[in-house]
Amino acid sequence: MSVFLQLKHLRKSTNAGEHLLDIDEFSIRENTCIVLSGGNGAGKTTLLKILAGLDKPDHADIIYDGEHLPWKFAQQKLRHDVVYLHQQPYMFDKTVAENIAYGLRRSGLNRAQVDETVEQALQWAQLSKLASRNARQLSGGEKQRVALTRARVLSPRLLLLDEPLASMDINAREQTIHLIKRLKSEQVSTIVTSHEPHISTLIGDEHRHLCKTGPCRYTVVKPFLFQRNMEHRSRLSKQAITCASDQPCEDLHLEDSAERSNKDPVNRSNTTMNQDTTIPKQQITAVILAGGLARRMSGQDKGLIEINGRAMIEHIITALTPQVGNILINANRNLDQYRRYAYPVIEDMMGEFFGPLVGMASGMQASNTDYLLTVPCDSPFIPPVLAERLLRELEDQRADISVAHDSTRMQPVFALLRKELLASLMTYLEDGGRKIDTWYAEHRLAKTDFSDWPDAFININTPDDRENVERKMIHQKNVQIT
Amino acid sequence: MAQLLDTSRQALGLLFSGDPALWSIVSISFSVSLRAVLIATPVAFLLAFLLAHARFPGRRVLISTFNTLLALPAVVVGLTIYMLLSRNGPFGDLKLLFTQTGMVIGQIVLCFPLLVAFSHATLQAADQRAWETAVTLGAKPWQAMLTLMYEVRYGLIAAVTAAFGRIIAEVGSSMMIGGNILNYTRNITTAIALETSKGEFAQGIALGIILLLSALLLNFALSFMQARDDAAL
Numbered sequence A: 001m002s003v004f005l006q007l008k009h010l011r012k013s014t015n016a017g018e019h020l021l022d023i024d025e026f027s028i029r030e031n032t033c034i035v036l037s038g039g040n041g042a043g044k045t046t047l048l049k050i051l052a053g054l055d056k057p058d059h060a061d062i063i064y065d066g067e068h069l070p071w072k073f074a075q076q077k078l079r080h081d082v083v084y085l086h087q088q089p090y091m092f093d094k095t096v097a098e099n100i101a102y103g104l105r106r107s108g109l110n111r112a113q114v115d116e117t118v119e120q121a122l123q124w125a126q127l128s129k130l131a132s133r134n135a136r137q138l139s140g141g142e143k144q145r146v147a148l149t150r151a152r153v154l155s156p157r158l159l160l161l162d163e164p165l166a167s168m169d170i171n172a173r174e175q176t177i178h179l180i181k182r183l184k185s186e187q188v189s190t191i192v193t194s195h196e197p198h199i200s201t202l203i204g205d206e207h208r209h210l211c212k213t214g215p216c217r218y219t220v221v222k223p224f225l226f227q228r229n230m231e232h233r234s235r236l237s238k239q240a241i242t243c244a245s246d247q248p249c250e251d252l253h254l255e256d257s258a259e260r261s262n263k264d265p266v267n268r269s270n271t272t273m274n275q276d277t278t279i280p281k282q283q284i285t286a287v288i289l290a291g292g293l294a295r296r297m298s299g300q301d302k303g304l305i306e307i308n309g310r311a312m313i314e315h316i317i318t319a320l321t322p323q324v325g326n327i328l329i330n331a332n333r334n335l336d337q338y339r340r341y342a343y344p345v346i347e348d349m350m351g352e353f354f355g356p357l358v359g360m361a362s363g364m365q366a367s368n369t370d371y372l373l374t375v376p377c378d379s380p381f382i383p384p385v386l387a388e389r390l391l392r393e394l395e396d397q398r399a400d401i402s403v404a405h406d407s408t409r410m411q412p413v414f415a416l417l418r419k420e421l422l423a424s425l426m427t428y429l430e431d432g433g434r435k436i437d438t439w440y441a442e443h444r445l446a447k448t449d450f451s452d453w454p455d456a457f458i459n460i461n462t463p464d465d466r467e468n469v470e471r472k473m474i475h476q477k478n479v480q481i482t
Numbered sequence B: 001m002a003q004l005l006d007t008s009r010q011a012l013g014l015l016f017s018g019d020p021a022l023w024s025i026v027s028i029s030f031s032v033s034l035r036a037v038l039i040a041t042p043v044a045f046l047l048a049f050l051l052a053h054a055r056f057p058g059r060r061v062l063i064s065t066f067n068t069l070l071a072l073p074a075v076v077v078g079l080t081i082y083m084l085l086s087r088n089g090p091f092g093d094l095k096l097l098f099t100q101t102g103m104v105i106g107q108i109v110l111c112f113p114l115l116v117a118f119s120h121a122t123l124q125a126a127d128q129r130a131w132e133t134a135v136t137l138g139a140k141p142w143q144a145m146l147t148l149m150y151e152v153r154y155g156l157i158a159a160v161t162a163a164f165g166r167i168i169a170e171v172g173s174s175m176m177i178g179g180n181i182l183n184y185t186r187n188i189t190t191a192i193a194l195e196t197s198k199g200e201f202a203q204g205i206a207l208g209i210i211l212l213l214s215a216l217l218l219n220f221a222l223s224f225m226q227a228r229d230d231a232a233l
Helices: A044-051 A071-081 A096-105 A111-124 A140-152 A170-185 A197-203 A230-237 A254-262 A312-320 A335-339 A356-366 A386-396 A421-430 A436-441 A463-481 B002-017 B020-053 B059-069 B074-085 B100-124 B128-136 B141-151 B153-168 B172-178 B188-198 B201-232
Strands: A003-013 A019-029 A033-038 A059-064 A067-069 A082-085 A158-162 A189-193 A206-212 A218-225 A284-290 A326-331 A371-376 A401-405 A410-418 A445-449
Touching (some): A003 A044, A019 A044, A019 A189, A033 A421, A059 A071, A067 A071, A082 A140, A082 B128, A096 A111, A111 A140, A140 A170, A170 A189, A206 A421, A284 A312, A284 A356, A312 A326, A326 A335, A326 A356, A356 A371, A356 A410, A356 A421, A356 A436, A386 A401, A386 A445, A410 A436, A421 A436, B002 B201, B020 B059, B020 B100, B020 B141, B020 B153, B020 B201, B059 B100, B074 B172, B100 B153, B100 B172, B128 B141, B141 B153, B172 B188
Parallel strands (some): A019 A218, A033 A189, A033 A206, A082 A158, A284 A326, A284 A371, A401 A445
Antiparallel strands (some): A003 A019, A003 A059, A371 A410, A401 A410
16 A cells, blocks of 8 residues: 655644644555544644645645645645544534535536435435434534545545544444444545544554654654554564654664564464453563662662572563563663563663553553553562453453452552553653553453462562562472472 | 604504605615615625635734724715715716715715624634535635635624614715705605604604614514524524
């Protein structure tokens, strides 16, 4: 699928001089659905309006169908070929049928052709019953469907949907998603902005995140592509990924993980829990969070503390290997030592030592599996059923996050997360959020009981803890032997 | 009081007897004011649209100017145009003084600021999405403009009604520019002024009643139209 529209060096400021957008490159392929996420004020709507030719950028090199066009011509092309849908679609004060006919009437078709097309479109969107109603009278979901249909009859090359699912009930949401999927099957490229993590897997081929990066700099990040676009993914995974801080976090070892997963044929199948009762462990990437400061261990890197002759992280890797498809180590210090374990080592993508959420986000960005399992680096007794049980609970409860629970309290760093949460997590982090509990609370949470594994959450915070753990480990081994 | 009732009775008699002189006066009034509104409205709407949606230097000054001109007294307009159109004036050669065309010009000047100011306020408050939706669906800018005007049509119609109300009821400019010539430039308001000065109150009141009734009719028609559309909603 070739790129038909490319914008380079896109700059846009408010009249007051405040930067709204500063994007080096944004390109759109044919027949692709891009899910665009980003926090409030990241410039999503501004970008869409520029793409639709409704808003003039301060500067942009626009390449359309391989031609470099000055804004005046580009604007004409964009207004003709691109349709923008408002978050709350605007309905003309006319009937539904007349609303749908609006663009057609002005496209040079004769009355009979317009009527016929409108008739078909009404059936397509199951709006025939509402045809002669005034469009303003409709519910939010119905308006959205009219707006989608009104855009579709014009056969645009690119459709821009601004938060199409915001503030909709479940029914309307499903119908809208259904229509968007059908539009996708009709060779229309779409860009959908959304705060919702789910929508990206439901309809997206690509996910891009628009973020404020430092003072006045905005960059499009391409954190991951979805399974069905394998060819793009492997290509993209070799690209350096630009992200938040001034220093690009190139060292993500994506090649590593991509190769690793490509070798395994199981990874390619879209195994879901409903069809297959076995745990799709290849779809789980574990990230060991070793990026902390370990203040109580006088700054010693906890993951590297030796317990019975092996670094703590080795114990954890041993426990995780049979459970997951891939392992990542999130660390910010002693990187060379961590790299010895032959697993990709990823650094925090925004600054350092911002807490476990940043580590999770970095892990999610670097992984290309459906689920991310997070474990701390200082709990050596990882239960062998950790991934399996978390996943079962996640799917049973149709939750976003499955968190381990030890009967008294939640253990938030022992968690299984859906990868679609990255967008939400990035937004949360950009808005300055750091607290794991607060972010979890924004999502459907499944609490998974591990009270039958009392040792699972023992962690080492002090030298005394370490001795206890060593003793316990020796004891366990003895029990196993006998 | 008795006199007022008496003259009112006489006035109604005049109205229903179909006095040709009276109806000639009425038709002149309406024909002049309708022509003025019809000419002024499209230009005023276009200007109002540009003031609301285009950005050009002097925009704010123009808006303030039109708002100020709302307070323009009819006699001042009459006086100015009288001077412009009189034989010695710069447009004296057009021979428009004491003609209906002259009256139309005066009334255009009177209603134009009102049309611009009211429709500007309406278009300014219009939903920005209407314009964007029209454009993104392939409408040319002028088509999108017409769509936007359709969307805010009640506000615009109200502007036209107010403008018509102002000029059909004004007397200063019609009197000075038209000259109150019977069967040519004598309209309702100048006739009332004349009859009153002659002491013929009955005719004056009859004309006053017509003026009020026509205003009433116009407003009924408007609110009926709006109610019908609301019912369809």
